[in-house]
Amino acid sequence: MxxxxxxxxxxxxxxxxxxxxxxxxxxxxxxxxxxxxxxxxxxxxxxxxxxxxxxxxxxxxxxxxxxxxxxxxxxxxxxxxxxxxxxxxxxxxxxxxxxxxxxxxxxxxxxxxxxxxxxxxxxxxxxxxxxxxxxxxxxxxxxxxxxxxxxxxxxxxxxxxxxxxxxxxxxxxxxxxxxxxxxxxxxxxxxxxxxxxxxxxxxxxxxxxxxxxxxxxxxxxxxxxxxxxxxxxxxxxxxxxxxxxxxxxxxxxxxxxxxxxxxxxxxxxxxxxxxxxxxxxxxxxxxxxxxxxxxxxxxxxxxxxxxxxxxxxxxxxxxxxxxxxxxxxxxxxxxxxxxxxxxxxxxxxxxxxxxxxxxxxxxxxxxxxKKRFLKVLGNRINLDEVEQILKARYKECELACAGIDDHLYIYAEEENAPDKEEVISFISEKTGLNPGVFEVFYIDHIPVSESGKIKYKELEDVENVI
CATH class of the missing domain: 3.40.50.12780 (ANL, N-terminal domain)
Known part of the structure; x- marks a missing residue:
């Protein structure tokens, strides 16, 4: 039955x-x-x-x-x-x-x-x-x-x-x-x-x-x-x-x-x-x-x-x-x-x-x-999708997302970087996730390969996190 x-x-x-x-x-x-x-x-x-x-x-x-x-x-x-x-x-x-x-x-x-x-x-x-x-x-x-x-x-x-x-x-x-x-x-x-x-x-x-x-x-x-x-x-x-x-x-x-x-x-x-x-x-x-x-x-x-x-x-x-x-x-x-x-x-x-x-x-x-997903509060979150939402809002700033389960990290180049609290408030509202799972870091530059692709594995090890 x-x-x-x-x-x-x-x-x-x-x-x-x-x-x-x-x-x-x-x-x-x-x-x-x-x-x-x-x-x-x-x-x-x-x-x-x-x-x-x-x-x-x-x-x-x-x-x-x-x-x-x-x-x-x-x-x-x-x-x-x-x-x-x-x-x-x-x-x-x-x-x-x-x-x-x-x-x-x-x-x-x-x-x-x-x-x-x-x-x-x-x-x-x-x-x-x-x-x-x-x-x-x-x-x-x-x-x-x-x-x-x-x-x-x-x-x-x-x-x-x-x-x-x-x-x-x-x-x-x-x-x-x-x-x-x-x-x-x-x-x-x-x-x-x-x-x-x-x-x-x-x-x-x-x-x-x-x-x-x-x-x-x-x-x-x-x-x-x-x-x-x-x-x-x-x-x-x-x-x-x-x-x-x-x-x-x-x-x-x-x-x-x-x-x-x-x-x-x-x-x-x-x-x-x-x-x-x-x-x-x-x-x-x-x-x-x-x-x-x-x-x-x-x-x-x-x-x-x-x-x-x-x-x-x-x-x-x-x-x-x-x-x-x-x-x-x-x-x-x-x-x-x-x-x-x-x-x-x-x-x-x-x-x-x-x-x-x-x-x-x-x-x-x-x-x-193998792929860029996190489990955040039980939800499977596609980091690429979160990244695109942020980039559509903050067009003047270079941004990238990484993290570990239940902790989503947003990296922003310091030049033209938006206010951290404003970023967290925006993305929390858009995704419906608790603001506490997000953390924003200002960095000198986002590491990229010769072809222009972001080196996500290096991102969290990047120096000069502010």
Whole structure:
């Protein structure tokens, strides 16, 4: 059975519970999805502007159940970026939060759907978009930079990954995960999918780790698990997480980039000492969500490893690059609406772009990346795209981007350099990323080759950083 369908024994169970006190049972979810059949049609394309709220999750499940293809976007994404995606892909429907009514009243005719803070609008098109019969879901590839490049995921992709995750995490109906990640992000979405499969209760909040409301909700509703990217665990350490009394919390998962080895060791030891489990995982949107996991029992002795392949998957190293095989390998990319008719272009094989090694026991370790991507707060950020956004704004200054996971460095030649705070404010607003992940450096000159290409490997070693 698909995770967006409901086993009869789950009907009376609470599916979604928000920090606003609202709740929806599995049966109520199905009833709302059935009502939505009057609003959305099979084979149509819908954009969902996502928040971690009941209305947002229900919009997503209604699309899956009615075989409407959703593209999940951050509701806080820059307005112009969303408009550009609408222009490129011409969706038939748009789900949006009620408080954004003024932004989207020009989109088209307002529909009847008005549930839990979400509305829908419909757009009339001269010709329907041709869409591959097994296309189920579209997600962005590069964080919040507004790239038109999307990942095409099939029904088999998302179902097989939910099955696998539920299997290796031993999920059941007693789970109560709390949202620490946005649902439009592949890792956050996989938590929702895999727990829905098992009849669990998902605790929805938009509050962050630094807000007391988050911890009050977690404790009141007895959350059993949460997931986090490296930045999450850096913040937990600062918040003195190890001193908190959390008797109901039993599982912590981590993905979205490489966690510093010392933090891995500290959280693994904390889990062991308190009878909890700390599970590190590795994944990409191109593999639906996850490709490997490090079993909790090995978390201390194999600190720094991404573990072993998930159930149903297989990992190989080819010319130093990690290559993954499995049913969760997605169909391919879309650059425009014409690409939505494309079928499976990968055949279950994904070259990850990550360089890796394997030890004598078969545990894998990521040792580097082939291309210019960073994982920033769990989002995969294309440094070239960020660079182009900056160069379009600051035309008089030579700029370049580099960095490490969760820390994006912007280098600007001192001559004609813009104000550092202004740069950070601008790029934070454009990308939707926390200003704290950016750092601006003034330098004498950006190193380039004889052909004029930036020498990124030398950039962070450049002298005379100001």
């Amino acid at each position: 698909y995770f967006w369908e409901t086993k009869e024994e789950y009907y009376d169970r609470v599916f979604l519970l928000s920090d606003q006190g609202e709740s929806v049972t599995y049966q109520e979810k199905d009833e709302i999805c059935e009502r939505m059949q009057k609003e959305i049609k099979q084979g149509e394309l819908a954009f969902i502007l996502c928040r971690n709220t009941i209305g947002s999750v229900l919009s997503y499940f209604a699309c899956l159940k009615n075989r409407t293809i959703p593209l999940l976007l951050d509701a806080k994404m820059d307005y112009d970026m969303i408009k550009n995606l609408i222009k490129e892909y011409e969706p038939d429907a748009l789900f949006y939060p009620k408080d954004q009514e003024e932004l989207w009243k020009e989109f088209g005719q307002k529909g009847m759907f008005d549930e839990y803070g979400y509305c829908i609008r419909h757009q009339q098109k001269e010709e329907p978009t041709k869409i591959y019969k097994d296309l189920a879901l579209l997600l962005t590839t590069s964080g919040s930079t507004g790239s038109p490049k999307l990942v095409r995921q099939s029904y088999q992709n998302i179902q097989s990954n939910a099955d696998s995750i539920a299997k290796y995490l031993y999920l059941d109906e007693n789970e109560r995960p709390i949202t620490t990640l946005p649902m439009h992000y592949t890792y956050g979405l996989s938590i929702i999918n895999s727990h829905a499969l098992c009849g669990a209760t998902i605790l929805l909040t938009e509050h962050g780790l630094f807000e007391q409301e988050f911890w009050d909700f977690l404790k009141k509703e007895k959350a059993t698990s949460f997931g986090g990217v490296p930045y999450t665990y850096e913040m937990l350490k600062r918040l003195k997480f190890f001193d908190m009394d959390l008797p109901y919390l039993k599982t912590m998962t981590q993905a979205g980039g490489k966690l510093a080895k010392h933090l891995h060791q500290e959280f693994a030891q904390y889990a062991k000492d308190t009878g909890k489990e700390f599970i590190v995982m590795y994944g990409q949107t191109e593999a639906t969500a996850r490709m490997s996991y490090l079993p909790a029992k090995d978390s201390i002795r194999k600190a720094g490893s991404i573990g072993i392949a998930i159930p149903g998957g297989r990992i190989e190293i080819e010319d130093g690059e990690l290559v993954y095989y499995g049913e969760n390998v997605t169909l391919g990319y879309a650059q425009n609406k014409e690409d939505l008719i494309k079928g499976d272009e990968r055949g279950g094989r994904l070259k990850t772009g990550d360089m890796a090694r394997v030890d004598e026991e078969g545990y894998y370790y990521i040792v580097g990346r």
